[in-house]
Amino acid sequence: MQRTRPRDRPLRPVLWAGLGALAVGVVLCVTGWYGVSGERYAERQLPYIASCTVPGAALIVAGAVLLASLRGQGPDAAATEQNADAEPVEAPSPPPSAEGPLLQVPGGTLLHRPDCPLVTGKPGAAPPDDASALQPCPVCQPEA
Template sequence: MVRLPQGSARPADLLRSLRPRLGWIALVLGIGLLFLGWYGVSGERYTARQLPYLASATAPGAALLLAGTVLLALGRRTGGPDADQQQILRQLEILYRLLTEEAAREPLAAKEGSGLGTTAAPARGRLLVVPGGGTYHRPDCLLVQGRDDPQPVGRTAVAARGLRPCPLCDPDPVGPADADLKPDPDPDPVGAPGADPG
């Protein structure tokens, strides 16, 4: 039995409530017509005698099949989320909350474990480079955290090697003019021209 919305039963409300049932009816009729068209065509040897079955049964059957599919799809889309969808949405929200809380805790735990928890911000001006890399990073950059191979690099070495700033941590840019004006905070630059590798 079809339940109609309370109050004024407008034609749009009636159609919306009957849409899924009309879709199933159209699907069943479409499949039936397709079967009858196939059965009629398969019994005829000549193409000229098969055409009436295609025109009278197969084409309308395909149209009803398509209409039923559209009605069912519209019926599911216009209704609100059902109980299963609501359960999935709640679970996704909980998972998102857990992941974002864990991601917020992870950098704090890494700083506490490495002894950096006493300082609120990394030393300004200190830069790191990964051997063989073409970019320089701040010490709190995600690309160098947890790695054993990042090495400190001075501003003059950054300018001399032509390193680019990391797009993720966005350290202060260093250019040739910066290297001449600012003293090198790190006396032992890695990879600077003329530096002793061994």
């Protein structure tokens, strides 16, 4: 039987590098901790911290970053992208026009143009019954 190579073959070096960095980082941190724990004086602990613990922590962070970079790049990501492309996309609604009757938000005290960002998309925005009692909006500045 012939074996085929998986499509995610280029991701394997990054995966192994991330796992290797994590493993070496953990070993260095444990070695540094063990070395520090055996020394009584701070002067003798410093070499273990400098040569094992700090590089070990850096390798753990680097490995975590490498593994996090793989998220969303596997074979399932391609299927997800294909499914996302297959979904119907709604056409954007046309921008509101400045022409038309002035509007009031229910319970509001301001008079707005139809294209005012304060009323665009608000449910219930309708022409007011009595426009004389309303103040003009400071954003869209409608002409009363």
